[in-house]
Amino acid sequence: MPLTxxxxxxxxxxLIVLMLTGCTGVRLIDTQVNSFAPQAVxxxxxxxxxxxPSQQAQGAGQDQLEQxxxxxxxxxxxxxxxxxxxxxxxxxxxxxxxxxxPTGLGFGWGLxxxxxxGGISVxxxxxxxxNLDTQPNYWRQVSLVMRDEQGKVVFESHASHxxxxxxxxxxxAAMLEAALQGFPSPPSGPRRVNIEIAR
Numbered sequence: 001m002p003l004t005x006x007x008x009x010x011x012x013x014x015l016i017v018l019m020l021t022g023c024t025g026v027r028l029i030d031t032q033v034n035s036f037a038p039q040a041v042x043x044x045x046x047x048x049x050x051x052x053p054s055q056q057a058q059g060a061g062q063d064q065l066e067q068x069x070x071x072x073x074x075x076x077x078x079x080x081x082x083x084x085x086x087x088x089x090x091x092x093x094x095x096x097x098x099x100x101x102p103t104g105l106g107f108g109w110g111l112x113x114x115x116x117x118g119g120i121s122v123x124x125x126x127x128x129x130x131n132l133d134t135q136p137n138y139w140r141q142v143s144l145v146m147r148d149e150q151g152k153v154v155f156e157s158h159a160s161h162x163x164x165x166x167x168x169x170x171x172x173a174a175m176l177e178a179a180l181q182g183f184p185s186p187p188s189g190p191r192r193v194n195i196e197i198a199r
Contacts (some may be wrong), residue, residue, distance in 0.1 A: 029171060039152070052091075072173065072180050086147065087113055178193035
């Protein structure tokens, strides 16, 4: 076998190992967050969920979202109670978007890799992971609005994420965690919050 073919094979093997290694462990959920805290919320405060009429019609889906929010709120020291003065509205949106356009990068010797439009390929030997171009892309947003007993907003936060993962529950839990980062005094203005979750 010519020396250049040996080098090509070694580089291709290295790329495969790197790609497979990247598929294990954790996922980094990069979330865009924008929070507002016009009034202080005391540590250990109690709250109850409040639903809009449209949310009441969602049934089990809203129940699941509120369970995820309850865990995230507990992590920042808030407690759910039926007769609480604070109310929390939590909502989520999701849409499926077209797969990203193909991109690629060459490494010389006629060896290269490309992602999209048929999968991941190395050189001209065909796709290593075919049909990746058929995987949808998801955009999600979660919103939390907290009001006092007079109905004034004391905390508001929105978090959005875009990516290829379909497991909504795990993604929404991470996004709610991101939305509450820094509570009760989050940084002002839009920011990026990274949350790691298991694959």
